[in-house]
């Protein structure tokens with residue numbers, strides 16, 4: 077970790093060095109401008125060819141236009157802090173500049189800037205005084221717009237340092253930590269720390285679990301890892317895409333700017349509630365119901381429910397076809413069921429085999445009966461194609477036959493089946509036999525048809541959808557293989573187009589272009605196609621706040637990544653659900669072997685006083701001790717506690733309003749008028765009332781109402797669960813003991829959201845570990 081350091085060099089030396097670096101930075105921006113101009117020109121040229129020519133010419137033109145737009149977009153996205161580092165190296169090498177993208181002088185003569193993800197940038201993040209490698213000095217460049225405003229040096233090789241000298245301005249990391257929060261996460265490419273860099277560059281394969289206490293940069297690291305993996309393994313991940321799963325829509329909005337600014341677009345972001353295309357989870361389950369629905373037992377229940385759709389009738393059933401009586405016999409149904417099951421297809425697809433086998437049996441009976449009618453033909457007669465056609469037609473057009481066959485192998489959707497299971501206690505009890513679900517459990521699962529789906533239903537629906545398959549299963553398999561063939565042809569065609577237009581030089585590959593050709597019409601990226609397809613399998617999956625995921629949720633994610641290439645980040649101590657698992661191994665038992673674990677240990681968000689007190693509170697509550705985490709800094713007055721002065725609800729409300737007004741004006745003083753963000757965190761049943769009150773308070777109304785969403789407004793009232801993964805300059809925490817009663821993990825989350833100050837307001841008792849220094853407010 078880097079920190080501010082003192083120097084005995086005079087300020088002029090710093091100014092001179094800044095002026096020299098400015099020249100380099102100007103040169104890099106100059107090259108960026110040139111490239112932008114080139115792409116703009118190409119885009120204009122391509123577009124100006126107009127909508128003429130053959131269809132092939134037009135899609136070629138659209139494909140190139142789309143590619144240039146993307147490239148231009150990437151170049152536009154790196155305007156801020158384009159260059160942020162410099163390495164001075166042994167062996168007379170030129171200084172190496174590190175930035176957001178790689179840039180070279182025209183015709184590849186000299187590298188001006190090394191992409192932060194390239195191996196040659198790694199020493200910028202990894203070299204230490206103990207292991208300097210080839211690095212003599214690491215320099216952080218702080219820029220505002222295109223202007224270098226400060227720099228900071230770290231000398232890694234004392235002996236060689238005399239040649240390069242060392243200067244110190246404002247520490248880059250400390251400046252980043254002290255910056256006011258703006259409601260959207262920003263990238264950390266300029267200040268990634270060594271333990272974080274190791275995680276970011278960890279190999280693609282296998283399941284990597286990253287455990288880290290609050291504010292250790294798990295989210296930041298996960299996002300930078302995505303950018304790194306797409307850079308390092310582009311060809312493997314470009315077509316399969318990366319899935320990023322976060323805890324809430326608000327969280328995904330909070331992080332959405334980080335990835336585009338890293339220049340990546342092949343990423344689908346989702347919550348578990350949105351994992352199933354076309355299904356929206358609007359309902360909420362009580363914690364005990366969510367826990368129950370998350371158990372792996374639900375997968376067995378799903379399997380039983382699907383098998384239950386494959387029924388052998390208890391006795392022979394007589395069917396009338398065109399005046400002839402035939403029989404649907406239990407043995408024949410049993411044979412057809414086992415034949416269909418042997419196909420290994422999902423239920424709806426395997427139905428075809430079942431129905432054909434049954435029809436064959438019924439057709440034989442029917443054919444023989446009709447034959448006898450016509451004059452007693454041979455019992456063993458085999459039917460020719462013509463006979464078969466009319467016999468089958470007669471059977472198919474008889475509703476009683478269709479109904480009888482359907483009842484033995486009922487095609488259905490996941491939604492219909494789960495709805496029936498929840499709404500019919502007899503059905504549930506039947507399928508749940510021997511699965512360890514008590515009568516109370518079954519009662520907890522009961523819900524009426526038409527009730528909204530919840531987040532915990534999604535993995536169960538997904539499991540059922542997997543077992544059932546689509547209704548037109550055979551067709552979709554055919555469509556998939558057609559799509560594969562089409563894609564191969566497109567790549568071939570794109571390679572020829574590139575050759576014909578002399579567009580080599582790494583600007584565009586056949587794969588990239590083919591992706592565009594495929595998408596002309598409505599232009600679809602990998603991410604867009606993946607997001608619409610339940611059966612899409614991703615090249616890599618990243619899960620944030622992974623401590624929350626249930627066994628069923630894990631199954632749904634693992635299905636989407638058969639290669640088991642995953643990055644799983646979280647903090648066991650921040651789990652809301654009761655019963656903290658002892659280890660990640662326990663939580664991820666379904667992932668099979670090959671799970672490797674990394675730990676992040678330094679918090680870049682929460683001041684030490686607040687972090688220590690959060691640890692003390694959850695430990696006093698009897699939770700397992702959180703993984704050790706050290707705060708990178710402390711701030712004076714980071715923890716304040718205000719007692720409302722008495723037990724009345726009115727007094728508490730008044731105290732919260734006063735504290736909020738006070739904290740907002742303190743932020744104005746510390747960061748500038750209107751800067752910095754505040755959250756009031758409280759138990760669910762206080763949210764609406766507190767929010768309504770604070771919106772009417774003259775001194776805080778504006779902060780709560782401006783913006784619209786909790787991320788855009790300067791201040792918001794949230795539960796701990798809603799605040800998960802987010803951060804605020806100041807948190808006003810109301811009645812922490814109430815939060816603790818629901819979940820120690822939630823209180824731990826709430827206490828660790830602030831970057832500057834935690835202000836606790838209470839009327840009731842404080843949780844053990846926090847009951848110090850209460851400032852009483854006169855009621």
Ligand SMILES: Nc1ncnc2c1ncn2[C@@H]1O[C@H](COP(=O)(O)OP(=O)(O)OP(=O)(O)O)[C@@H](O)[C@H]1O
Pocket residue numbers: 249252253262263264267268269272288289290291292293294295296297647650680681800801802803828
């Ligand atoms: N290397 C770094 N340089 C600058 N800021 C950093 C660095 N690492 C993390 N941060 C900052 O620390 C804060 C916390 O990061 P992040 O949200 O990724 O942590 P987390 O481990 O996911 O936290 P939590 O589990 O509490 O949600 C963010 O503001 C992030 O930008």
